[in-house]
Amino acid sequence: MPAVLGISVWTVGRGAIRSLSLLLCAAALVCSPLWAQQTGRIDGVAVIGRRLTTQHQRVRVYAEPGAQPELAPRTEENPLANVLIYLEPAPGLAGATPSASAPRPEMRQESEQFAPHVLPILAGSTVDFPNRDPIYHNVFSLSRAKSFDLGRFPQGGSKQIAFTKPGVVQVFCHIHADMSGYIIVLENAFFAVPSADGRFVLDRVPPGDYKLIAWHERIRPLVRSIHVSSGASTPIRIIIPLQDSLPAR
Amino acid sequence: MKEPPSVDLPGVRKWFGNTPLAVKLAVSSAGLAVIVLSLTFFVLRSSAVGDVRRVFTAELGVSQAGWRALQDQRLSLLLNTSNVVSTSPTLRAALETERQEANAGFSARAELIATVRREAERVFADLGYDLLVVTNERGRVLAAVAPPGVPLPTGLLDSLPVVRHALGARVPAADSSFGIMRLGGKPFQVGAAAILLQGFPIGVLLLGEPLDSVVGRLGPALEAGVVVTAGDEILVAPASLKAAGIDGRLFRPAATEPYDVLVGHEEFVAASLPLGLTEDRRPAAAHLLRSLTGSLHPLERTLEQSFLLAGLLAVLGVGGATAMLARAALEPLSRFAGFLRRGAEGHGAEAYRDSRGAVEIRTMIGAHNRLIDTLARERDELAHANDSLRGEITERERAEAALGRSQELLRQAQKLEALGRLAGGVAHDFNNLLMVIAGSAGLIAEDLPPGSVALEEIAQITDAADRAAALCRQLLAFGRQQVLEPRLVDLSEVIRTADPLLRRLAGDRIKLELRLAADLPPVKADPSQLIQVVMNLVVNGRDAMGGAGTVSIETAVVELQKAQADRPGGIPGGPAVMIAVSDTGSGMDAETQARIFEPFFTTKAVGKGTGLGLATVYGIVAQTGGSITVYSTVGRGTTFRIYLPPASVALPSDPAAGLAVLPADAWSQKASPRSG
Numbered sequence: 001m002p003a004v005l006g007i008s009v010w011t012v013g014r015g016a017i018r019s020l021s022l023l024l025c026a027a028a029l030v031c032s033p034l035w036a037q038q039t040g041r042i043d044g045v046a047v048i049g050r051r052l053t054t055q056h057q058r059v060r061v062y063a064e065p066g067a068q069p070e071l072a073p074r075t076e077e078n079p080l081a082n083v084l085i086y087l088e089p090a091p092g093l094a095g096a097t098p099s100a101s102a103p104r105p106e107m108r109q110e111s112e113q114f115a116p117h118v119l120p121i122l123a124g125s126t127v128d129f130p131n132r133d134p135i136y137h138n139v140f141s142l143s144r145a146k147s148f149d150l151g152r153f154p155q156g157g158s159k160q161i162a163f164t165k166p167g168v169v170q171v172f173c174h175i176h177a178d179m180s181g182y183i184i185v186l187e188n189a190f191f192a193v194p195s196a197d198g199r200f201v202l203d204r205v206p207p208g209d210y211k212l213i214a215w216h217e218r219i220r221p222l223v224r225s226i227h228v229s230s231g232a233s234t235p236i237r238i239i240i241p242l243q244d245s246l247p248a249r
Numbered sequence: 250m251k252e253p254p255s256v257d258l259p260g261v262r263k264w265f266g267n268t269p270l271a272v273k274l275a276v277s278s279a280g281l282a283v284i285v286l287s288l289t290f291f292v293l294r295s296s297a298v299g300d301v302r303r304v305f306t307a308e309l310g311v312s313q314a315g316w317r318a319l320q321d322q323r324l325s326l327l328l329n330t331s332n333v334v335s336t337s338p339t340l341r342a343a344l345e346t347e348r349q350e351a352n353a354g355f356s357a358r359a360e361l362i363a364t365v366r367r368e369a370e371r372v373f374a375d376l377g378y379d380l381l382v383v384t385n386e387r388g389r390v391l392a393a394v395a396p397p398g399v400p401l402p403t404g405l406l407d408s409l410p411v412v413r414h415a416l417g418a419r420v421p422a423a424d425s426s427f428g429i430m431r432l433g434g435k436p437f438q439v440g441a442a443a444i445l446l447q448g449f450p451i452g453v454l455l456l457g458e459p460l461d462s463v464v465g466r467l468g469p470a471l472e473a474g475v476v477v478t479a480g481d482e483i484l485v486a487p488a489s490l491k492a493a494g495i496d497g498r499l500f501r502p503a504a505t506e507p508y509d510v511l512v513g514h515e516e517f518v519a520a521s522l523p524l525g526l527t528e529d530r531r532p533a534a535a536h537l538l539r540s541l542t543g544s545l546h547p548l549e550r551t552l553e554q555s556f557l558l559a560g561l562l563a564v565l566g567v568g569g570a571t572a573m574l575a576r577a578a579l580e581p582l583s584r585f586a587g588f589l590r591r592g593a594e595g596h597g598a599e600a601y602r603d604s605r606g607a608v609e610i611r612t613m614i615g616a617h618n619r620l621i622d623t624l625a626r627e628r629d630e631l632a633h634a635n636d637s638l639r640g641e642i643t644e645r646e647r648a649e650a651a652l653g654r655s656q657e658l659l660r661q662a663q664k665l666e667a668l669g670r671l672a673g674g675v676a677h678d679f680n681n682l683l684m685v686i687a688g689s690a691g692l693i694a695e696d697l698p699p700g701s702v703a704l705e706e707i708a709q710i711t712d713a714a715d716r717a718a719a720l721c722r723q724l725l726a727f728g729r730q731q732v733l734e735p736r737l738v739d740l741s742e743v744i745r746t747a748d749p750l751l752r753r754l755a756g757d758r759i760k761l762e763l764r765l766a767a768d769l770p771p772v773k774a775d776p777s778q779l780i781q782v783v784m785n786l787v788v789n790g791r792d793a794m795g796g797a798g799t800v801s802i803e804t805a806v807v808e809l810q811k812a813q814a815d816r817p818g819g820i821p822g823g824p825a826v827m828i829a830v831s832d833t834g835s836g837m838d839a840e841t842q843a844r845i846f847e848p849f850f851t852t853k854a855v856g857k858g859t860g861l862g863l864a865t866v867y868g869i870v871a872q873t874g875g876s877i878t879v880y881s882t883v884g885r886g887t888t889f890r891i892y893l894p895p896a897s898v899a900l901p902s903d904p905a906a907g908l909a910v911l912p913a914d915a916w917s918q919k920a921s922p923r924s925g
Contacts, residue, residue, distance in 0.1 A: 140342070141342075141346075142342050142343060142346040142361065142364075143346055143349070143350075144346075144350055144355065144358065167353075168349055168350075168353060170342070170345055170346050170349055172338055172341070172342040172345075173338065174338050174339075175338070176338070177335065177336045177337065177338040177341050178341075178445075178446065178447055180341075180342075180345060180446055180447060182349075217349070218449065219352070220352045220353075220354075221352070221353070
């Protein structure tokens with residue numbers, strides 16, 4: 001928990017918050033009780049290279065050609081929330097756990113969305129799928145890592161399923177075609193979702209050389225090599241190269 | 250280089266120059282009518298062409314807009330279809346899962362592809378399309394359905410512009426979401442729409458149908474021929490236009506308004522509509538064509554026929570009417586020309602009395618008539634001048650003749666005067682001598698005894714002396730040397746008193762007629778001498794008639810003309826008392842008349858006349874202050890007229906006074922000599 005608090009805010013173009021963030025950061029460093037142990041730490045910033053636009057098809061009927069489109073494409077509200085940073089499985093990481101008490105993960109169905117949209121879990125975890133909407137929902141997956149269909153269930157209902165095989169499991173709702181969610185089943189606990197300002201921290205990392213992976217649903221996973229020294233903080237800056245799938249030439 | 254066929258221009262000009270005005274006018278009018286009609290025809294034709302073009306343009310504009318709207322609807326349909334397809338959670342889940350696994354480096358799983366294809370086929374069965382393709386977000390074909398015979402697209406379609414447009418975060422548009430794709434050489438109109446998951450494209454749905462079936466369906470509905478081009482290439486076109494050699498460069502795909510296209514010799518109005526890009530990024534477009542030529546052809550034929558007919562009628566009508574008008578207008582002119590020609594041929598210039606015809610012709614005729622009038626007037630004046638000249642000449646001749654006659658008269662008068670003086674002088678002296686002879690003889694006779702033989706001889710002497718004395722007295726009378734005893738007398742009265750004497754002189758066989766005027770003004774004369782004059786004239790008339798005939802004596806008051814009075818020897822003009830003695834005898838010629846008053850001139854046989862009778866008359870009249878004239882026609886008779894002045898008129902003392910005054914005609918007449 002203190003590790004999470006220690007995240008310093010570092011956001012491009014947000015200088016007003018920067019000084020406050022640095023203070024918090026300093027406080028976290030001083031107060032950390034784990035600092036004495038022989039582990040390293042990764043202080044990273046994820047930057048979205050370009051905000052994705054989403055399409056909402058609207059048909060122009062009887063419009064003259066050449067008229068300007070009236071609808072501005074919508075951009076993702078918080079693209080960083082769908083970014084996952086994790087360390088590729090490595091021998092030194094198998095037994096290590098960044099935190100002792102991890103809560104049981106859950107993926108809710110709220111407002112016809114899976115929430116969170118991206119849910120990283122440790123392999124072997126069981127995920128709850130509570131339905132918070134007053135309508136029926138369904139949860140199914142065609143993914144290679146885990147194929148399942150939990151069937152339909154109403155509000156208040158909840159189903160759970162255990163994910164043992166690492167990989168990306170996409171979940172859908174048979175009733176609502178636009179609902180989708182990602183459960184990333186990981187082999188170690190060193191993963192993080194950047195905060196709204198892009199900061200993430202991977203703490204208590206055993207010193208060594210690792211591959212840091214940045215995942216987003218729209219891109220192929222980014223792989224960065226990183227060296228973690230004992231008792232040191234390794235900064236990293238990752239630019240997520242989001243782009244539309246096939247830009248027009 | 251071949252010369253154009255040369256027209257015999259001088260020949261034509263000559264022909265035209267020799268053609269009557271009416272024909273010229275008719276030909277010119279007909280030509281003018283043809284020109285006017287042709288102009289009208291071309292104006293009407295271009296107006297009709299313009300109208301049809303406008304109508305076509307408007308209709309094609311409507312068709313263009315219609316097709317555009319149709320394209321929008323087809324886009325709408327495409328997008329809706331895409332949405333419907335997208336609402337299949339299974340399709341989306343399969344697409345998205347495949348995508349994620351491809352991202353993660355896995356190869357496509359057959360069950361996912363089969364799922365996608367199954368969903369595509371399910372949707373395809375419900376749609377009216379011929380081609381359906383589903384690609385993933387990278388343009389790789391995951392599933393494709395097509396009717397038999399059409400090769401299915403495979404592999405990557407990411408170069409297809411419509412796919413790129415759909416996958417790019419672009420707003421779908423009718424001209425960009427549709428395009429042309431060739432499958433097995435057959436062009437398809439394809440539309441692509443993204444399959445979205447939470448606003449992100451996870452694949453592309455491509456729907457298509459063969460271009461010729463689209464065209465075949467839309468063309469008739471739009472009442473137009475449809476040509477589809479890709480760049481300069483013709484993709485679809487009606488067979489007739491293909492045969493006419495249609496070319497893709499003729500069209501303007503970007504034009505938003507209809508425009509004209511010329512294919513071969515056929516004119517079209519075209520409206521273009523973009524159909525997006527082909528796979529090799531050439532702009533494709535559909536072109537709606539309506540044949541202006543084809544539509545105008547019947548109209549033009551009707552127009553041409555109408556105008557041909559109208560033109561023929563107009564040419565005939567105008568030509569005929571002009572010819573008639575010209576003839577009507579020119580007829581007076583030609584009549585006038587004929588009149589002039591006749592005038593020139595010698596019928597004399599005269600005024601032209603015909604007021605018909607146009608005002609110009611009337612003006613011309615009026616000018617001609619004025620000219621003729623002027624000429625006539627001048628001719629008259631010339632004739633008048635000529636006449637007066639001739640009159641003057643005649644007058645001069647007459648004056649000269651009168652002068653000649655006067656001179657002749659004067660000469661005669663002088664001759665008579667000379668003769669008179671000579672005769673009078675001789676007679677006077679002779680008379681004195683005779684007095685001596687007669688006195689001496691008487692004295693001798695007194696001295697002789699009676700019965701003496703010598704007495705007989707002395708008696709003969711005395712007798713001869715007496716006769717000689719009588720002769721002398723006559724000569725004295727001729728020489729106006731008698732002693733007259735004039736007094737105021739009435740001539741009629743004098744002659745009436747002498748009537749018995751005159752009848753005795755005339756004899757029984759001669760009829761004596763007296764026509765004596767009463768109330769004659771008195772004249773101053775010696776009555777015995779007057780009786781002597783009348784007696785001499787009666788004797789002369791009696792002798793001229795050979796013993797039988799009529800002698801008339803007439804007295805009258807006459808008014809003498811001044812011309813007569815002016816003549817030498819004449820009495821003054823004015824009233825005169827006339828004694829006329831006429832006989833019905835043999836008459837005299839002019840030569841004789843000229844000499845009758847000479848003494849001793851006689852035409853009588855020798856011994857029958859003394860030749861002093863008329864000389865005595867002349868002397869007495871002249872001494873009395875009158876004049877005597879003789880008028881004689883051979884075979885008809887002779888008239889002597891004696892004019893005496895009334896008593897109030899003063900007596901002239903002219904030596905030529907009393908000379909006979911003869912009229913002109915009397916001089917020219919041939920008359921036989923007669924006694925005087």
